Amino acid sequence: MGGKHAEVVRLLWGPHPKPARGPRPTLDLDRIARAGIEIADSEGLADVSMQRVAAQLGVTKMALYRYVPGKAELVALMVDTAIGPYPAAKAPRGGWREQLEEWARQLLTVFRQHSWALDATVGPRIMGPGELSWLERAVSALDGTGLSGAERMDAAVLLVGHVRGISQQARAAGPAGNPEAQLGAILGDLMQSHGERFPALTAAFASAAQSDGQDQAWDFGLQRILDGLATFIDQRAR
Amino acid sequence: MGGKHAEVVRLLWGPHPKPARGPRPTLDLDRIARAGIEIADSEGLADVSMQRVAAQLGVTKMALYRYVPGKAELVALMVDTAIGPYPAAKAPRGGWREQLEEWARQLLTVFRQHSWALDATVGPRIMGPGELSWLERAVSALDGTGLSGAERMDAAVLLVGHVRGISQQARAAGPAGNPEAQLGAILGDLMQSHGERFPALTAAFASAAQSDGQDQAWDFGLQRILDGLATFIDQRAR
DNA sequence: GAAAAACTGTGTCCAATGGACACTGATAAT
């Protein structure tokens, strides 16, 4: 029972009994997570090492191991802290479609701010309370649509997939004029010099170069998904 | 010009001039890539190290550096080799919808066989000829639908996002009865013990537990996307 | 108050990683 996941569960979900005896801890999980996030935000996830985070906090790397079982757990903590709980400032407004649209936009914002979170959320993993609260919000937006529980979760997964996909290519485009922008140019050159193998792609790329790019792809995909959901909900209602 | 991407471009796209003088190379790029893929398939991407791949091939790790500039480039090569060119065995059948459906299913198959490819394809990167041929196929399936070049690429990105999302959670479920299956159970427990914070999610999860799971989510998302595209294409046609 | 228990942060050590570089041989053009 309680495999190796037990540690990350306790880290993300508590409880965190504070010690009775002994010296006062210099750090706490939140400070550690934020230190890691700061590094990841500016330098990328690859530069997040125990030593680097420890240095940022003014302690030795081994001090971190008093709070965090290992690096994997540190990253999991960083992810849930960075994503945070869903910002339910005001009560949800509008129907399911408006709610999901707003939800997706906010999720995209988070992934744009912490693009390293993409790398840290590949593969199966334990989700923290923050991440789950986002899922909760999406599923509850579909209450009363006639969709089953499984279908509501499937819809949420579908939206997350799109947000992730766009975040990924948004990172390539990046803030206008950044060094990574050449990636698109390189791919364009590659396609053209092997044009005979990729006729449709070359044509599409040329036509796409004139449009706005990333924002277009985001809205396009989002609206297609919502349209598809609307169709399904309508059918189900009849 | 030609930043640090130049090396991976030459590796993936050639040319690969074979040396005139000197001893015959023991290895070639394809063998190296396949050795890495074999390890990644069975042990995971984390176990792919230069030494491990070299050992598999019966050479020293430094010998690999004669063929590959570094580990990043090795992985890029592995990805494009594993994904391979789109298997265009027979001419495309059916309308755009049938073609895209078939395409998406095949892509999902590939990601299921090489689930590590998910980890290796996060973030912006140079795509190889294999990966591009898949994109070509998806875009060309939408020829004659009235969609612009940008829209056709957006549609492809949308589908890829869904495939990746499903592959990710399919890895968690894994082949029936594997050790990772407990992940879902753990999350279920977590949700229930914090049920008051996730009412909609708890309900949805309970209802979802009775349905089939991963295959359901795959078909659901795929059909919603295709429905959404159909709606758009119809509107555009009028 | 004194002693013991519990806990924190430090310093040292280790295996494995990606990579640099000099070197020994093998091969083909001259």
Place this chain on the structure above:
DNA sequence: ATTATCAGTGTCCATTGGACACAGTTTTTC
């Protein structure tokens, strides 16, 4: 036969995640 070129090996290094023993601090218990 000589020489330029290239392949694979062996050695070395910085950095990584992590184990572990130790010194110092604080609280509880006597």
